[in-house]
Amino acid sequence: MRSSSENSALANNRVLSGMRPTGRLHLGHYHGVLKNWVRMQKDYECFYFVADWHALTTHYDTPETMNEHIWEMVIDWLAAGVDPEQATLFIQSRIPEHAELHLLLSMVTPLGWLERVPSFKDQQRKLHDKDLSTYGFLGYPLLQAADILMYRAAHVPVGEDQVPHVELTREIARRFNYFFGRGPNFEIEAQQAIKQMGGKTAKSFSRLKQLFNEKGDREAHAQGIALILGQQNLNQTQKDQLVGFLEGRGKAILPEPEALLTEAAKMPGLDGQKMSNSYDNIIALRDEPKRVEQSIRVMPTDPARVRITDPGDPDKCPVWQLHLVYSDEDTQAWASSGCRAASFGCLECKQPLIEKVLEQQEEIRQRAQPYESNPERVKEVIHAGCQKARTVAVETMEIVREAVGTAYK
Ligand code: TRP
Ligand code: SF4
Secondary structure, three states: OHHHHHHHHOOOOOOOOOOEEOOOOOOHHHHHHHHHHHHHHHEEEEEEEEEHHHHHHHHHHHHHHHHHHHHHHHHHHHHHHOOOOEEEEEEEHOOOOHHHHHHHHHOOOOHHHHOOOOOHHHHHHOOOOOOOOHHHHHOOOHHHHHHHHHHHOEEEEHHHHHHHHHHHHHHHHHHHHHHHHOOOOOOOOOOOHHHOOOHHHHHHHHHHHHHHHOOOOOOHHHHHHHHHHHOOOOOOOHHHHHHHHOOOOOOOOOOOEEEEEEEOOOOOOEEEEEEEEOOOOOOEOOOOOOHHHHHOOOOOOOOOOOOOOOOHHHHHHHHHHHHHHHHOOHHHEEEEEEEHOOOOEEEHHHHHHHHHHHHHHHHHHHHHHHHHHHHHHHHHHHHHHHHHHHHHHHHHHHHHHHHHHOOOO
């Protein structure tokens, strides 16, 4: 099988990621996802969106919560430092092209591919009180594929659980390109482009193509790609075409994306389990300082430390996990040795942590403040983002309609 980078070599430096609006964001989201979004926005052309249709696939029974959840989540993004001057922020359902692309992709998506996505059965089992034997829920990963392919994104930062969805997206893109990537003049146009490269280059291209197609020579493939990318007098469409031609398939209309695995910091909840809304153990991103302090003060610690004189083991303590996320090396060394030597009590160990969390949250709350006091500003950010996203979506759909034969003139 071909590896992804070969086909996405021609893609841009676009990044796309989405989040379902299922409630207020917490520190797990912050350290697991948002910090990463913020980090990427400087170096890539980032599109971050509210996956509201995805939320509806599982939460169709609570439509009244959508409005609030959406705006609260966008404020959380902004509070975390996502910068609307750098990244494009939008709402999925405001770009109806996503629905059209989802539909068109569904024409070439084998049912078995969707039924085999691990999250399908997992989530049905986990959310057993909900009826998830719906068409919409089965199509969840395909809708995600449409989100990604719409922006022809090269990179999709996701957590581990989402990797199969990106993998499916790649397979769908490949199949779509296979069915629809060859226009009636594909061969002629490809030959034309080869000619344009000039006699000598054209000759080595043909030799590389033959080596790859007949013998699967990967080195020849890599050289062929490099050769195409180096051609100054070919436009992007011609380059795409030639990559397809080199590989013996059609033109890559929808480039295959790459999952960028986010190394999620292990964020313990207040009870030591993973922090999650469904366990009721969260510290919200914009939580009340008093509540944050109180919650950390009562957090469970190593159960061996019954009395202050009992030594403890940080590895058995969820508070230590928080130190790993928040404290500098000196504080960590202090906490760890003090714990093992029983030289102080757990409350004392928690104190620098409380200060650190509050300090960071203060910054977050300050960034949120102008948006909280003037919700119109949030709407403006989203409005502008939707317009930008829409421009790209309209462009993609023109190409896609042309390819599937529905661009009637
Ligand atoms: N399924 C993703 C999640 O639950 C959300 C999502 C929807 C997404 N569309 C996407 C993520 C496209 C990345 C790219 O987290
Ligand atoms: Fe946990 Fe610190 Fe108490 Fe040790 S001293 S058990 S690390 S809170």
